[in-house]
Amino acid sequence: MAHRPQIRIPATYMRGGTSKGVFFRLQDLPEAAQQPGAARDSLLLRVIGSPDPYGKQTDGMGGATSSTSKTVILAKSTQPEHDVDYLFGQVSIDTAFVDWSGNCGNLSAAVGAFAIAGGLVDPQRVPQDGFAVVRIWQSNIGKTIIAHVPMTNGEVQETGDFELDGVTFPAAEVQVEFLDPADDGDGEGGGAMFPTGNLVDELDVPGVGKLQATMINAGIPTIFINAQDVGYKGTELQEAINGDPAALLKFETIRAHGAVRMGLIKHVDEAASRQHTPKVAFVAKPADYVSSSGKQVTAADTDLLVRALSMGKLHHAMMGTAAVAIGTAAAIPGTLVNLAAGGGDRAAVVFGHPSGTLRVGAEAKQIDGEWTVKKAVMSRSARVLMEGWVRVPGDCF
Template sequence: MTHTHLLPPKPQLRVPATYIRGGTSKGVFFSLNDLPPEAQTAGEARDKLLMRVIGSPDAYGKQIDGMGGATSSTSKTVIVAQSSRDDHDVDYLFGQVSIDKPFVDWSGNCGNLSAAVGPFAIQAGLVNSERIPRNGIAEVRVWQANIKKTILVHVPMVDGRVQETGDFELDGVTFPAAEILVDFVEPAASDSSLFPTGNLIDDLEVPGIGRFNATLITAGIPTIFIDAESLGYQGTELQEAINGDEKALAMFETIRAHGALKMGLIDHLEQAQSRQHTPKVAFVSPAKESVSSSGKTIKEDEVDLLVRALSMGKLHHAMMGTAAVAIASAASVPGTLVNLAAGGGEKSTVTFGHPSGTLTVGAQASLMSGDWVIKKVSMSRSARVLMEGFVRVPSDVFA
């Protein structure tokens, strides 16, 4: 009788991490230097680590064996490091982890988690102490490395500590917290114009579905805006009306793929499958009375328009921060579908209704040499550390 000598099981890796809610999202935050050496540079090892932390890919779609919450809003990872740029405090990388497929999408930013980057950077000791007031507002200059843009996060400080609790209420978040103002500086994509096709409204033809008027914009995150009525919707829909309809989800994904092609983000339709994070697709309608997911009535005169947006193939429960940047940018340019839905004309702020309530966003738009430019988009968010310590992953994660 032969005995098989099994190797003793290896202990799990312990990786310092912080679990933070930022805006209406949650994510696992890491300091770059705390990652295992294999994961400190971009590539397959890093992606494997982050997927295992979150619990992906999960054929059950639940992420039970990880930190993810089985939604696009909670399947997120963030890596922060001291900035390599003299005029910024930290570099911030965002990884959107696919729930059921084995990849991390690095093609865009998360506007909601951007608000949490400032507090995390201060608490992790990544910001020069001379730039942090004992009391008042610390301006953390963030370099968003995915999209190569500057974000200014205004973090309230009390007695030398980040203020996390407060009375600021954000629709889509149950409990109040401290208000954090976030400025997205020149948020349009650097490698293309604000409107990549050169048009404020495009004719988007989607085989098998139809032709639609669409506004294609790159500010905040590449987004395809379509009029709700042309899709047969009111613009007041909540998650279950869309997410329980497989035919509707397939339609939106097809529209998204064709819009991505028209925007020049992909070279052929199949590439959209591995680029789930961008572009987003959203539908807009003029202001009308609606009911939020918490049962609160939003009166017609409380909003300029209604917007519903999809993220990672599902209708979002509130509004992605980057999509809010796109909404405000498009609303500030007269003649876009978003601007027309909001009543037309010039606008420096817009209040829109979303499934969880309302959000007000400001945008500074100007016409320069015949092209529209967005100087800055500002919005209030909040952030709170939920847990800090270590995440554990099996040590064979890099195998």
């Protein structure tokens, strides 16, 4: 029996924030995968090693977690005043599914560096030293991201002393600005930052009960609930949730019913085919806890505590897009996030997550009774882990 040989595709394996993924230039993909559709999805699934019933992604580049089962496709921008178009694909681990419904905020920190190295940014816009300001069009959600990429001697600087909780080693700091991160009517959330029109809603979830919830479209659609309402303290680490099938089912049920209320899906059954969005997170007032690395986090270190689930599991740190949602909601008096942080006007918060703490700022204001947010800002880091080619069987797409 004849077998097709493997083909090789130029690719770069990068860490961005607390995530990592396989980056491609659109022009380097096989022709059939240069357009959205089944061929592209099949190719990316095979690159990452999905679907894998063992849940390990041993035969691919994935790392068997939502944070490491990611792909990015970049091209010179088709949008005015932008440098690069950034498309993100969240690859399911155990099912044959690539979710294109949202952005990855963590990998956003790596987009600028990859774009510069890959010749996707006009060299005249890249300084020898200082910071290259890369204007990114986030194609999944139709938003602008600005990355401030450090440069040294004409090359992207990746090493440095910036420490990011959830990442083992220090690296160069990359400041990332998410401009106008709330839904502006072009997205899927009904055209409003708060799709229900309320800062806090009562969400009636079968088998769980009635919950207070802040449902927001900023960064990524997110459902915030109070930790105490679901029996938690907000100090939990991954094993407390991910090792409890009943807890995971409870949060998925909350997510599905919240998605319906947000107008993202019409029926709860559709949530299974929309795994990346919305996110569900629970918040609590500051408290002492020990992070997953053994670092002591005191109540004085944070304004609030947040734990968030991604792709059905508690995240080991915090998704970058969810951090945008946290910063935005914290800046708006009366949301559950703002109340957990002590209420009042806030331009920035430091929140505690399983791996430590993170600071995020947001500029929010109310115009004619509607809340808007100009931008959210946070610092991340990024680094090339490997570059060259990925190989896949030639008949996999």
